[in-house]
Amino acid sequence: MTNQRKLVLAxxxxxxxxxxxxxxxxxxxxxxxxxxxxxxCGNVTIANMNWQSAEVIxxxxxxxxxxxxxxxxxxxxxxxxxxxxxxxxxxxPDVAPEAWINSVREPLKLATDEGRLHVAAEVLSDGGxxxxxxxKYIAEANPNIKTIADALNHPELFPAPEDKTKxxxxxxxxxxxxxxxxxxAFTAWGAADKGFxxxxxxxxxxxxxxxxxxxxxxxxxxxxxxxxxxxxxxYEMVRLDPGVELDQAAWDTxxxxxxxxxxxxxxxxxxxxxxxxxxRFKQAGGKAYEYLATRQLxxxxxxxxxxxxxxxxxxxxAAAEYYLKNNEATWTTWVSPAAxxxxxxxx
Amino acid sequence: xxxxxxxxxxxxxxxRALKKGIDxxxxxxxxxxxxxxxxxxxxxxxxxxFSERLLTDSPWPLVILSIAVITWLxxxxxxxxxxxxxxxxxxxxxxxxxxxxxxxxxxxxxxxTALVLGLPIGIAMSRFDRMQKVxxxxxxxxxxxxxxxxxxxxxxxxxxxxxxxxxxxxxYAIPPVIRFTNLGIRLVPEDVLEASEAFGTSVWQKMTKVxxxxxxxxxxxxxxxxxxxxxxxxxIASMIGVQGLGQPVLKAIANQYFTLGIFNGLAIVGIAIIxxxxxxAYGKRLQRHLEVVHG
Numbered sequence: 001m002t003n004q005r006k007l008v009l010a011x012x013x014x015x016x017x018x019x020x021x022x023x024x025x026x027x028x029x030x031x032x033x034x035x036x037x038x039x040x041c042g043n044v045t046i047a048n049m050n051w052q053s054a055e056v057i058x059x060x061x062x063x064x065x066x067x068x069x070x071x072x073x074x075x076x077x078x079x080x081x082x083x084x085x086x087x088x089x090x091x092x093p094d095v096a097p098e099a100w101i102n103s104v105r106e107p108l109k110l111a112t113d114e115g116r117l118h119v120a121a122e123v124l125s126d127g128g129x130x131x132x133x134x135x136k137y138i139a140e141a142n143p144n145i146k147t148i149a150d151a152l153n154h155p156e157l158f159p160a161p162e163d164k165t166k167x168x169x170x171x172x173x174x175x176x177x178x179x180x181x182x183x184x185a186f187t188a189w190g191a192a193d194k195g196f197x198x199x200x201x202x203x204x205x206x207x208x209x210x211x212x213x214x215x216x217x218x219x220x221x222x223x224x225x226x227x228x229x230x231x232x233x234x235y236e237m238v239r240l241d242p243g244v245e246l247d248q249a250a251w252d253t254x255x256x257x258x259x260x261x262x263x264x265x266x267x268x269x270x271x272x273x274x275x276x277x278x279x280r281f282k283q284a285g286g287k288a289y290e291y292l293a294t295r296q297l298x299x300x301x302x303x304x305x306x307x308x309x310x311x312x313x314x315x316x317x318a319a320a321e322y323y324l325k326n327n328e329a330t331w332t333t334w335v336s337p338a339a340x341x342x343x344x345x346x347x
Numbered sequence: 348x349x350x351x352x353x354x355x356x357x358x359x360x361x362x363r364a365l366k367k368g369i370d371x372x373x374x375x376x377x378x379x380x381x382x383x384x385x386x387x388x389x390x391x392x393x394x395x396x397f398s399e400r401l402l403t404d405s406p407w408p409l410v411i412l413s414i415a416v417i418t419w420l421x422x423x424x425x426x427x428x429x430x431x432x433x434x435x436x437x438x439x440x441x442x443x444x445x446x447x448x449x450x451x452x453x454x455x456x457x458x459x460t461a462l463v464l465g466l467p468i469g470i471a472m473s474r475f476d477r478m479q480k481v482x483x484x485x486x487x488x489x490x491x492x493x494x495x496x497x498x499x500x501x502x503x504x505x506x507x508x509x510x511x512x513x514x515x516x517x518x519y520a521i522p523p524v525i526r527f528t529n530l531g532i533r534l535v536p537e538d539v540l541e542a543s544e545a546f547g548t549s550v551w552q553k554m555t556k557v558x559x560x561x562x563x564x565x566x567x568x569x570x571x572x573x574x575x576x577x578x579x580x581x582x583i584a585s586m587i588g589v590q591g592l593g594q595p596v597l598k599a600i601a602n603q604y605f606t607l608g609i610f611n612g613l614a615i616v617g618i619a620i621i622x623x624x625x626x627x628a629y630g631k632r633l634q635r636h637l638e639v640v641h642g
Contacts, residue, residue: 162509174598200594213503217381
């Protein structure tokens, strides 16, 4: 390991020296940065999950960890299940900044009990909000539609793409855990008997596309979605009230399980969204771990950030810098004063 | 010397304005013409739904029998027919019958559409060099452009589901038919054409009686490629809501269900091999027949 690190350091220095033909001063700065990184934090891989809010948070983490704590931070592509499985089995990547842990509760508990993974900050303080949504213009035109049951009384407002005589409930993308819960909700509310079909959307791109298409033409749309997301920032949607109290036990044993013969009406529990960190990085990261254990965003400010990002077609990196520039009061409470100074200098 | 090290790009602001401009223009276009376009594609949608219902609602022994008869007519090979029946029985036994039928229906309509559009374009291309100069680069774009790039606008215009999926499949799978039709006709020997002209053929007779029959084995190779390529698009198409074998594959990817993925993947391979062997055997039979004629 040490040999490997020496080699990496040596190679970096060689590369830096070569580059110094043109940029002497910068090369020296780089060398220094590498040295301090070795001393305090080391390499860290951050899972860049394939949805927007996770991308922004991963980018914020990368910026803070590399500029503030001198880590050698790198973003790697990820998705909830593959990333968390890899973290449990292989200890890679080091940080999952926005892990929706509802669907992986059991294996995650096992991994945290064994000390392989650590659950850090609850990164979304409001948690994830799931449910069935309708566009705001439909809700305003039909003020009597407040609950899921109300909406299901009006199949004519939400015509299905392949059979106009029926209503459509757009399902969550294939293979996501919400596909199971949406399917059960469809059964529990008796939507099929009320003239609805459940439409497969295939991927989040398909689901988003169906919303965007409906919204641009002011057509009816009813389906599963979740916050915080830029789609909900961009297209105003109203969440339908499930109209029943949450029965957590029934949710755990039935509504979220594939083999549940007779699901009952049950609202979506608030999803808990945490940062998950590997044991290796908790040990090696030092102060950087404290940052990961404190930083937290609420859905409102995150939603605003995401809609800025969509409006400006910004990358996660640009959005992270935009956020750090404009929300100093918030993020300075997450980091040590020394790190805060370094980050301010880097902005 | 700064320009030497950093590329003189057009600037973030200008680039952003450009992207926004194109996006808004497209959005206005969808608002204006989206419904009209959707209605234009309605007959195609009805045909897709009809074809899927036909395959999924018919009793399974009847479907297997018809597919076996079609493979027999195409290949005249007992081996291929028996292989087809066994593959279909296995697919059914492992609980993938409905999904497989949905996929077969999609591939069938996609191939049909590709043939109806591709053959005339290929023939025109072989007759007019200028047309070839335009079509060839277009085909290159269609084959290499990542599907999701054009899927998003298609979904905005037509919504998710069968029609958008069919478009994606056809765009990706049509180039071989066009290319091979063009190539096959161009490869017909000059002396044969001269001979036919000597007998006083009209342009139409030359095309239907000489060029197309002689090009048929090459065209069949193109059709075979089209079927293969449309099968490989099954998973991509399912990402915009096309039902079939792609959906369980997506589910398997998202949840790392190894066995589910393998089963459905193998079902796609199974259909691919059936289509491939049958259409290749048909192509070969055509060739043999022609060789005898020109002995």
